[in-house]
Amino acid sequence: MIGQGNSLTRPQRSSMVSKQTILKRVTVPALRARKGGEKLVCLTAYTAPMAQFLDPLCDVLLVGDSLGMVVHGLPTTVGVTIEMMILHGQAVMRGSTKALVAIDLPFGSYERSPEQAFDTASRILMETGAQAVKVEAAEGVAESIAFLTGRGIPVIGHVGLRPQAVNLDGGFKARGRSEAERERVLAEARATDAAGAIAMVVEGVTPDLATEVTAAVGCPTIGIGASSACDGQILVTEDMLGLFEWAPKFVRHYADLRGAICDAVAGYAADVRAGSFPGGAEEYRLGARS
Ligand SMILES: Nc1nc(=O)c2c([nH]1)NC[C@@H]1CN(c3ccc(C(=O)N[C@@H](CCC(=O)O)C(=O)O)cc3)CN21
Ligand SMILES: CC(C)C(=O)C(=O)O
Ligand SMILES: [Mg+2]
Numbered sequence: 001m002i003g004q005g006n007s008l009t010r011p012q013r014s015s016m017v018s019k020q021t022i023l024k025r026v027t028v029p030a031l032r033a034r035k036g037g038e039k040l041v042c043l044t045a046y047t048a049p050m051a052q053f054l055d056p057l058c059d060v061l062l063v064g065d066s067l068g069m070v071v072h073g074l075p076t077t078v079g080v081t082i083e084m085m086i087l088h089g090q091a092v093m094r095g096s097t098k099a100l101v102a103i104d105l106p107f108g109s110y111e112r113s114p115e116q117a118f119d120t121a122s123r124i125l126m127e128t129g130a131q132a133v134k135v136e137a138a139e140g141v142a143e144s145i146a147f148l149t150g151r152g153i154p155v156i157g158h159v160g161l162r163p164q165a166v167n168l169d170g171g172f173k174a175r176g177r178s179e180a181e182r183e184r185v186l187a188e189a190r191a192t193d194a195a196g197a198i199a200m201v202v203e204g205v206t207p208d209l210a211t212e213v214t215a216a217v218g219c220p221t222i223g224i225g226a227s228s229a230c231d232g233q234i235l236v237t238e239d240m241l242g243l244f245e246w247a248p249k250f251v252r253h254y255a256d257l258r259g260a261i262c263d264a265v266a267g268y269a270a271d272v273r274a275g276s277f278p279g280g281a282e283e284y285r286l287g288a289r290s
Helices: 019-023 028-032 048-057 082-095 114-128 139-149 163-169 179-194 207-216 257-274
Strands: 040-044 060-063 100-104 132-136 155-160 199-203 221-224 232-235
Touching (some): 048 060, 048 082, 060 082, 060 232, 082 100, 082 114, 100 114, 132 139, 132 163, 155 179, 155 207, 179 207
Parallel strands (some): 040 060, 132 155, 155 199, 199 221
C-alpha cells in the first residue's frame, strides 16, 4: 500500500522514477541500432562524481567489477561481491542522467544456473535502477542470457579475455593467437548473440578475430584491446586517466592524473610544513560572515 513505507511517504525527486527519467537515458533499442553505425563511446564508472563527468560524453557507463582491483586493491576481480556492485551502481546512477548504465555480475553470482543469474540480476537492477547487466560469457552462460532476456533483463555479454577466468587461464592472456582459441571465442560470441545479448564486450583479441566476431554477430561489439574493428570502445576510466598503477598494453593515456595528484599533494605538504597553509584567505574572522 502506498504511504505505508517511510521511503514512499516523503518522495524524493531524485529517487522517484518518472516516465522522463527512463526515456531520457540511452535506451536498449537505441544501443542495438548503433551496430555498424556511429561508434559507441563507453567507459567504466564507479562513483557519483566520475559518473557526472562522463555522463554527458558517453553512451554507456559500465560499473565494472574491475572496481575490485582499481578501487578496493584486490589482486583480481574474483573477490568482488554483489554488495560492492550494488553500492557503486547506486552511486553511478545518482551521478548520471543520460547514459545507459550497465553493471557487471560478479564472479560466483550467476554461473551456477539461469535461476541464480536471474536472482542476482533482478536484485541488482531493482536496488540500483540501472538498465542492464553484463556477464562474462563462456558458452555455458548463453542459456542464462536467454533466460534473463526472456524475462525483461537486458544482458551485455563479454567474450575473449575473460578476467573472471584468471585462475583457470593462469593470468590475463590475450585471445585468438591459435586456431582452436579463435574457434572458441567465435563460438562464445555466436552463442551470446543467439541468446539475445544487447551488445557484447570483446576483450584482448587480435584485430582479425575482432573483425570476424563483429561480422558474425547481430549485436554491437564493444572492444577493449580488440582493435578499431568493433562497433564501439570501452576502457577502464582510471587507466586512460593515468590514475591506476599499471595498465594493459591496450590502454592509451589521455592524462597523467597520478602525476597531477602527486604534484598537488607535494605542494600541500610543503606549504603545511612551511606554515604557509592556511593563509589569511583561508581563515575565519571575528564578526565577519565570509
Ligand atoms: N585497471 C584495470 N584495467 C583493466 O582493463 C582491467 C582491470 N583493471 N581489471 C579487470 C580486467 C583485467 N584486465 C586485464 C589485465 C591485465 C592485462 C594484461 O596485462 N595483458 C597483457 C597481455 C598478455 C598477452 O599478451 O597475452 C598485456 O601485456 O597487456 C589485460 C587485461 C582488463 N580489466
Ligand atoms: C573492462 C570492462 C569491460 C570490464 O569488464 C570491467 O571494467 O570490469
Ligand atoms: Mg568486468
